[in-house]
Amino acid sequence: MNIISYEKIKIKMEGTMNDLVLKNSKLVNKSGSYYVSVNDGKIANISKQPLKADVEIDINEKFVLPGLIDPHVHFRDPGLTYKESFKSGSFAAANGGFTTIIDMPNTVPQTNTAENFKEKMKIAKNKSIVDFGLHSGINNLEEIKKIAELKPSSFKIFMDLEEDNSLDTIFRNISIAERDLNSENSKSQKFNLKITVHGENKAIIEDNTERLKKMECIRGNAPIDYSYARPSKAEVVSVKYAISLAKKYNIDLHICHLSTKEALDIAKLEQKRQYDIDNTLKSKTKQNKTDNTLKSKTTQNNTKNTLKSKTTQNNTKNTLKSKRKQENTTESYKSKIHNITTEITPHHLLLDSDVFDKYGTIAKTNPPLRLKGENLAVTDLGDIDMIGTDHAPHTLEEKERGVWNSAPGIPNLETVLSLLLTEVNKGSIELSSISKLLSENPAKIFGLKNKGNIEVGKDADFVVVDLKKEGKFNLDNFYTKAKYTPFENYEYKGIAIMTISNGNIIMNDGDVIGNNEGKYVHY
Numbered sequence: 001m002n003i004i005s006y007e008k009i010k011i012k013m014e015g016t017m018n019d020l021v022l023k024n025s026k027l028v029n030k031s032g033s034y035y036v037s038v039n040d041g042k043i044a045n046i047s048k049q050p051l052k053a054d055v056e057i058d059i060n061e062k063f064v065l066p067g068l069i070d071p072h073v074h075f076r077d078p079g080l081t082y083k084e085s086f087k088s089g090s091f092a093a094a095n096g097g098f099t100t101i102i103d104m105p106n107t108v109p110q111t112n113t114a115e116n117f118k119e120k121m122k123i124a125k126n127k128s129i130v131d132f133g134l135h136s137g138i139n140n141l142e143e144i145k146k147i148a149e150l151k152p153s154s155f156k157i158f159m160d161l162e163e164d165n166s167l168d169t170i171f172r173n174i175s176i177a178e179r180d181l182n183s184e185n186s187k188s189q190k191f192n193l194k195i196t197v198h199g200e201n202k203a204i205i206e207d208n209t210e211r212l213k214k215m216e217c218i219r220g221n222a223p224i225d226y227s228y229a230r231p232s233k234a235e236v237v238s239v240k241y242a243i244s245l246a247k248k249y250n251i252d253l254h255i256c257h258l259s260t261k262e263a264l265d266i267a268k269l270e271q272k273r274q275y276d277i278d279n280t281l282k283s284k285t286k287q288n289k290t291d292n293t294l295k296s297k298t299t300q301n302n303t304k305n306t307l308k309s310k311t312t313q314n315n316t317k318n319t320l321k322s323k324r325k326q327e328n329t330t331e332s333y334k335s336k337i338h339n340i341t342t343e344i345t346p347h348h349l350l351l352d353s354d355v356f357d358k359y360g361t362i363a364k365t366n367p368p369l370r371l372k373g374e375n376l377a378v379t380d381l382g383d384i385d386m387i388g389t390d391h392a393p394h395t396l397e398e399k400e401r402g403v404w405n406s407a408p409g410i411p412n413l414e415t416v417l418s419l420l421l422t423e424v425n426k427g428s429i430e431l432s433s434i435s436k437l438l439s440e441n442p443a444k445i446f447g448l449k450n451k452g453n454i455e456v457g458k459d460a461d462f463v464v465v466d467l468k469k470e471g472k473f474n475l476d477n478f479y480t481k482a483k484y485t486p487f488e489n490y491e492y493k494g495i496a497i498m499t500i501s502n503g504n505i506i507m508n509d510g511d512v513i514g515n516n517e518g519k520y521v522h523y
C-alpha cells in the first residue's frame with residue numbers, strides 16, 4: 001500500500017474536499033450548468049449544487065465533453081521517431097482534445113512479437129502524456145497467443161500488403177488463438193481477440209499502378225492518379241473478403257478508414273444480419289426461460305440440476321464444437337455473434353480527390369481521397385461507428401517525391417475536433433454525435449470500460465470546447481512533427497481550449513503541459 005502524504009490524508013479525513021471541480025460547466029444533452037468533481041483521477045460527482053475542491057476551474061458555461069479517444073494513430077515509435085514519437089504524438093493528441101489513443105504496429109521493428117509489444121509499452125509509458133492502447137501486428141500462431149495475453153486492442157492486418165491466400169490463415173490463427181486461450185482459462189471468455197483491417201486489395205492496386213505508370217508519358221501522372229491506382233473497387237473487394245473471413249472464423253472485425261459508399265453498405269448489411277441473429281438468439285433464450293418456469297417447480301429442480309450440469313457440459317462442448325464446425329463450414333446462426341465495426345477519417349469525410357489540385361501529394365494517403373460521387377460524406381456519419389484519424393505523420397521532404405514515391409499519410413490529431421465542431425456550427429451534425437464518434441463508441445468497441453462518458457466512477461478525462469472560437473489552422477502552433485495538412489486553409493469555428501486526463505490538466509488554451517504519465521489501457 002503506497003503511503004500518501006499526511007496532508008492528503010487530512011483532506012481525505014475531512015471527507016469534503018475533492019482534488020478538482022469544474023464549475024459552471026455545460027454538459028451535452030443536459031440543461032443548465034453543472035459542477036463536475038474529481039477525486040484520485042476519477043469522476044466523483046456531477047451536480048447542480050456547488051461542490052468544493054482543492055482546485056476549482058470556472059468553465060464559464062462552455063461545453064465539457066468526455067476526453068476524445070483515437071483508435072487509429074501512427075506514432076512511429078520505435079524506429080521512425082524522426083517522423084513522430086510518443087512524446088510529440090501525445091502532445092499533439094492533448095492539443096487536439098484527445099486523452100486516449102491506440103497506436104498502430106507498423107513501426108521499426110514491427111510490433112508483432114510479445115517482446116516488441118512489451119518494448120513499445122515501455123516506450124509509451126515513458127513518453128506518452130495521454131493514455132494509450134496498442135494494436136498488434138501479425139505473426140505465427142505461437143507469437144499471436146503470447147501477444148494476446150498482453151491484451152492488444154486488436155491484431156492489425158494491412159490487407160494492401162498481404163496476398164489473399166495468406167489472409168485466410170491469419171484469420172484462422174487468430175480464431176484458434178482465442179479458442180485455445182479461453183479453453184486454457186475456461187472459467188470465462190477472458191480473451192476476445194479482434195482483427196482490424198486496412199481494407200484494400202493488393203492485386204488490384206498492383207495491376208492499376210502498373211498500368212498507370214506505363215502511361216506516364218501520355219498522362220504525366222498527376223497526383224490524382226493515386227486515386228485511380230487504388231480505385232474504390234480495391235476497397236470493396238477487400239472489405240467484402242475480410243467480412244467473409246470474420247464470418248467464417250467468428251472473429252470480431254473492425255474496418256479502418258472506410259472511404260466508399262459501396263463498402264459502407266456491405267458493412268452495414270453484415271451489421272444488420274448480426275443484429276438480427278443476436279435478437280433471434282436473445283428471444284430464443286428468453287422463450288426457453290419462460291417455457292421452463294411454466295413446468296412444475298419441485299420435480300423440475302432436481303432434474304433441472306442434473307440437466308443443468310449436463311447442459312453446461314454440452315454447452316461448453318457445443319460452443320467449442322460450433323467454433324470448430326465454424327472453421328470449415330459456413331456460419332450457423334447459433335455461432336457466437338461477431339461484431340463488424342467501422343471507422344472513417346476526417347479527410348475521407350470532408351475531402352475528395354479535387355483537393356489534389358491544391359495540395360498535390362500532401363493529400364496522398366491510403367486509401368486515397370475518393371473521386372466525387374464515390375466518396376462518403378457527413379450525411380453518412382449516422383451509419384459509421386467512430387472517427388479514427390489515421391494520424392500518419394511523415395516529413396515534408398517525404399511528402400514531396402511525386403505521385404508514386406511520396407509517402408502516403410495525413411496527420412489529423414490537431415485538426416479533427418475543430419473540423420467536426422465546425423460541422424456542428426453548420427448544423428450538419430449534433431454536438432452529441434462528436435462524443436458518440438470520438439469517445440463513447442471507441443471506448444465501447446475497444447473495451448475501454450472506464451472511459452468514453454462523463455459518468456461518476458469513470459476516468460476524469462475531459463475536453464473543454466469553445467464552440468464559437470473561429471480561426472484558421474496555424475501549423476506553427478501544432479505539436480506534431482508533421483507540419484503539413486490538406487486542411488491548412490480551412491476556416492474552422494470551434495476548438496478545444498482545455499484537455500484533462502485522469503484529473504490532470506494537460507492542455508490549457510493551446511499550451512500543452514507535459515507532466516502527465518499516460519497509462520496502458522486495454523479491454
Ligand SMILES: NC(=O)N[C@@H](CC(=O)O)C(=O)O
Pocket residue numbers: 074106198364365366367390392393408409410
Ligand atoms: N494511411 C496511410 O496512408 N499511411 C499509413 C499506413 C496505412 O494506414 O496504410 C502510415 O502508416 O503512414
Ligand SMILES: [Zn+2]
Pocket residue numbers: 198256257366367
Ligand atoms: Zn491503413
Ligand SMILES: [Zn+2]
Pocket residue numbers: 072074104390392
Ligand atoms: Zn493507418
